[in-house]
Amino acid sequence: MERNDFIKSLGLGIALVCTGSCLSSCGSKGSDPQPDNPGGGGPSTGTTASINLNNQLLTVGASLTINGILFIRTATGNNATSFAATQAVCPHQGGALNWIQANNYIQCTLHASKYTPAGAILAQPNDGGTTSALKVYTPTVTGNTLSVTV
Numbered sequence: 001m002e003r004n005d006f007i008k009s010l011g012l013g014i015a016l017v018c019t020g021s022c023l024s025s026c027g028s029k030g031s032d033p034q035p036d037n038p039g040g041g042g043p044s045t046g047t048t049a050s051i052n053l054n055n056q057l058l059t060v061g062a063s064l065t066i067n068g069i070l071f072i073r074t075a076t077g078n079n080a081t082s083f084a085a086t087q088a089v090c091p092h093q094g095g096a097l098n099w100i101q102a103n104n105y106i107q108c109t110l111h112a113s114k115y116t117p118a119g120a121i122l123a124q125p126n127d128g129g130t131t132s133a134l135k136v137y138t139p140t141v142t143g144n145t146l147s148v149t150v
């Protein structure tokens with residue numbers, strides 16, 4: 001192979017690697033709302049999400065949404081009981097749910113309904129509507145990996 005041919009093939013390889021990583025990043029739906037599920041039914045059966053506890057959810061009160069699942073660290077230690085996991089989309093009308101550590105509740109960004117980390121309703125939506133309890137999931141810890149399978 002001539003030097004020029006080698007350099008051209010090297011350039012093409014780098015371009016393919018860059019394109020692939022960009023497309024996989026853009027295609028991630030980890031924190032996307034679920035517009036096709038406006039009723040907020042939660043992720044579909046079989047959905048899985050995993051978190052590397054070496055560098056994520058390190059402190060009590062930290063939260064993270066992956067694949068429609070809201071993870072909250074509720075205690076120290078890397079035990080399953082140190083975490084809560086709920087659906088990340090509101091059952092009322094599909095608003096995104098956020099963990100509000102300062103107030104110790106989950107709150108909807110759309111109509112401000114509030115829930116405990118165990119999924120119980122603390123406040124109904126502020127539009128006069130009615131929500132329902134959140135689906136909660138049982139996390140498992142294997143080594144330093146926190147996982148949920150719906």
Ligand code: FES
Nearest residue numbers: 090093095108111
């Ligand atoms: S969508 Fe969450 S309270 Fe309405």
